[in-house]
Amino acid sequence: MRMMFQELPEYLFELKNKVVFFNGDYSPEMSDLKLQDLEIKQSRTDAINLLHFNQESQIHEMAVSVVVRSGCKAIINEIHFSIDHHSEHHSLTQILVENGAKLTHHQVIAPYQGKKNHKAHVEVFEQGQYQSVLLDMGGNDIRVEETIELKGPHANNQIDGLIRLKNQERSEHIIQVNHLAPETTSQQKYKTMVDNESRAHFTGKIYIAKVAQKSDSALMNKNLLLAKKSHVLSLPQLEIFADDVKCSHGSTTGQLNQEELFYLEARGIPKQQAQEMLLSGYSSEIINKITDADLLKILTPLSRTHL
Numbered sequence: 001m002r003m004m005f006q007e008l009p010e011y012l013f014e015l016k017n018k019v020v021f022f023n024g025d026y027s028p029e030m031s032d033l034k035l036q037d038l039e040i041k042q043s044r045t046d047a048i049n050l051l052h053f054n055q056e057s058q059i060h061e062m063a064v065s066v067v068v069r070s071g072c073k074a075i076i077n078e079i080h081f082s083i084d085h086h087s088e089h090h091s092l093t094q095i096l097v098e099n100g101a102k103l104t105h106h107q108v109i110a111p112y113q114g115k116k117n118h119k120a121h122v123e124v125f126e127q128g129q130y131q132s133v134l135l136d137m138g139g140n141d142i143r144v145e146e147t148i149e150l151k152g153p154h155a156n157n158q159i160d161g162l163i164r165l166k167n168q169e170r171s172e173h174i175i176q177v178n179h180l181a182p183e184t185t186s187q188q189k190y191k192t193m194v195d196n197e198s199r200a201h202f203t204g205k206i207y208i209a210k211v212a213q214k215s216d217s218a219l220m221n222k223n224l225l226l227a228k229k230s231h232v233l234s235l236p237q238l239e240i241f242a243d244d245v246k247c248s249h250g251s252t253t254g255q256l257n258q259e260e261l262f263y264l265e266a267r268g269i270p271k272q273q274a275q276e277m278l279l280s281g282y283s284s285e286i287i288n289k290i291t292d293a294d295l296l297k298i299l300t301p302l303s304r305t306h307l
Contacts, residue, residue: 015049015077015294022053024060024089039067040074047075047106047292050093054114057086065094068101068128075104077295080116085140087114094121097128099152105132106290108299112139119145126152126181133289134161134173135299138198142171150177150184150212161190162286165198165230172201177219179212179245186216191286192223193279194230203235206249210241219249224256224282 019038020030028034033048040048054060068074082089097103109116116139124130136142148157157177165171177186192200206217223232236249256278264274290296 014298015051017046018049018051019064020051020053021062021064021091023056023058024054024062035064038065039069040072041069043071043073045075047077047294049295050076050078052078052080052089052091054080054082054087054089055084057084059088059090061090063092063094065096066103067096068098068103070098071100072098073102075106075292077106077108077292079108079110080112080118081110082112082114082116082139085113088117089114090117092119092121095123095130097122097124097130097155099126099128101125102129103131104291105130106292106295107132107134108295109134109136109139109142109144111137112142114139115141117143120147122146122148122157124148124150124152124155124157127154128152129156131157132159133286134159135287136161136163136165136171136173138163138165138169138171140169142169143174144172145174146176148175148177148186149180150186150215151180153181153183155181155184157184157186159186159188159190160286160289161188162283163190163192163194163200163202164283165192165194165200167196167198169198171199172203174203176205176207177217179206179208179215179217179242182212183214184212184216186218188219189286190221191282192221192232192234193226193282194224194232195226197227197229199231199233201233203237204249205237205239206247208238208240208242208245208247213242213244215242216246218247221251223251223253224279225253226256 018032020027204219221234234251
């Protein structure tokens with residue numbers, strides 16, 4: 001069975017507690033856990049690894065549900081990987097965080113060959129917490145849509161995202177957070193780095209319903225253009241129907257700080273190395289949000305070339 005996956009990176013096999021989808025279908029041969037293990041009824045400190053592998057020149061679709069029951073805590077690492085330029089993969093992850101539960105969700109789009117369309121729909125209930133870190137390492141055609149609904153008082157959401165594109169890669173991220181109950185809180189921060197002729201499109205929207213009084217939400221998108229032909233489109237949005245809330249949104253687009261670059265070069269550091277040091281510092285704020293040591297271990301070699 002391992003021979004079927006011999007073209008996949010070795011690091012993916014080192015992860016434990018795996019639930020594997022291969023070409024859109026659940027693979028019990030590759031999985032350590034069953035699908036019913038994605039209903040989390042007791043807190044666990046070891047992460048569950050939800051892996052999506054695609055290596056066929058076909059269109060594949062799949063959907064998976066994760067439920068974190070009341071008062072439980074869990075970590076889910078979700079990794080998307082393809083090695084076929086002509087593949088097309090559509091995936092949906094549905095997440096339910098019940099009262100007082102907490103889910104930490106690490107999402108990684110590994111250097112992706114082919115077309116990827118991923119949707120995530122998250123519901124968070126009273127005093128529930130959903131924390132997400134998303135790393136997009138680039139691909140031919142990536143589209144990610146994530147909707148978070150804060151449906152109970154004091155529900156909380158935090159999203160940190162990092163997008164790194166090179167060559168002629170394309171990526172679009174659409175994030176919407178809906179505040180549907182009083183005293184809910186959310187914070188979204190996305191950073192983008194685009195090089196060569198790559199193009200990134202970010203849309204972030206905060207919606208606050210009339211009933212969601214005393215809610216607090218912030219959205220920030222920061223972008224770095226690393227080449228003359230790289231392109232970023234950023235569209236942060238607010239839609240507010242309550243009158244007693246705290247909300248902010250913003251977007252910045254620029255280049256590497258030339259004074260910092262000059263400072264490093266003046267101390268004998270080659271320009272390419274100096275740029276890599278600045279980019280590492282820029283991305284580390286997001287990468288350091290990842291709390292699972294095993295995931296960080298496999299991301300280390302990838303980050304040297306793709307982040």
